Amino acid sequence: MKTILVNLEVSAALDATLACGIGVAREFGSYLEGLHVRPVQPDVIAAGADGFIAAAPDLVAGFEKDARERADRLRDAFEAAVRGAGLPRFTEPGSTGPAADWHLGAGAAANVLGSYGRIFDMILVGRPMADSLTPSTAALEGALFESGRLLMIVPPTATTFRMDRILISWNGSTETSRTIALAMPMLDRAKSVIVHSVEKGMVPGPSGEALARMLERRGQTVEVVDHPGDDRPVGKVTLDEAQRLGADLIVKGAYTQSRLRQMIFGGATSYILSNVEVPVLMSH
Incomplete structure (x- = not known):
């Protein structure tokens, strides 16, 4: 369990997912990477009066602004959590001991997590909840079926990591x-x-x-x-x-x-x- 990937989404399970990821990193002296997958901007999102599909610049700008703010919020939450836990930032590929870094991906979360997660020992995702779009069931299933790796599914209640x-x-x-x-x-x-x-x-x-x-x-x-x-x-x-x-x-x-x-x-x-x-x- 030396390389851990944490999927980061704005959700009720975010704090618990970070806490469990940090707990695993401390226990095993792991490298912990926080991943947020930013959705790709749609090329066309509105219908024109002539019946053709046309771009809507104001909606595109709003989409970009929301995506950027969400990524910034998650990066700040990740960095605050690892800093509070005393995990140093990753520096050299050959370094040992617990460390952490941040990665921003782009695309469909299920595809990115399923593919990028293949190089890690374990992937952490938040537990989906019936009354919320996040954590994403699609991201969880992408990691489950496409990564070939071990998943830890974390509910909002798991604010500390134990494996006694x-x-x-x-x-x-x-x-x-x-x-x-x-x-x-x-x-x-x-x-x-x-x-x-x-x-x-x-x-x-x-x-x-x-x-x-x-x-x-x-x-x-x-x-x-x-x-x-x-x-x-x-x-x-x-x-x-x-x-x-x-x-x-x-x-x-x-x-x-x-x-x-x-x-x-x-x-x-x-x-x-x-x-x-x-x-x-x-x-x-």
Whole structure:
């Protein structure tokens, strides 16, 4: 976890996302980069009287002004946070220890985050909220499906970063196995790990007990909790149990069922992305 990318958007989750990014950088001595993706100015945004599409200079100027002010606000928030945490600005490529820098991208946030994020160990994004356009679901899914990296999804409530007690939401899937592998630096530093399974959410694959035995071979202290399931959605069972068991962090594979199916019928990933109150690590 030596290179961390934080996606910065003006949202209720901004302070929490910065706090968690700084917490990870301190824990692992990481380079932390704050990224804001500025939307590209549209070439044409108004219809002319002759039926052709024509540029509207006043609207273009307003678009540019808003985008510039938003970028300045986010840069100031990032720099204030890292300065308050005592993280030095990045200087040389060969330098070691925690450091931070700022990057301004341009384009569609989902595309930029999914592409640029491929060179980092982990990407932090804010948790989408039903009553707000930001944090962006599109940016989250771009990073999830296109970067190939570990994501930390941060809710507004996660104002401090802790990883003493980590819950693995195990369902036997390839997606969860991959997430565990990417999250292993955190799992190795946890004081305790909970392997939690919900019976009706399992797919063909190893049991929670089998996973626990392998983790114990790494010297980890592991507790196995198998839940038979009830009338609650699997995602709700997972979050309720994470709260009951005092988990600081959740590790979960994303979209074992197809994303389209989960959008239509619901699923554990969709429920957790909408409701989680502690950071969650995901990959696909």
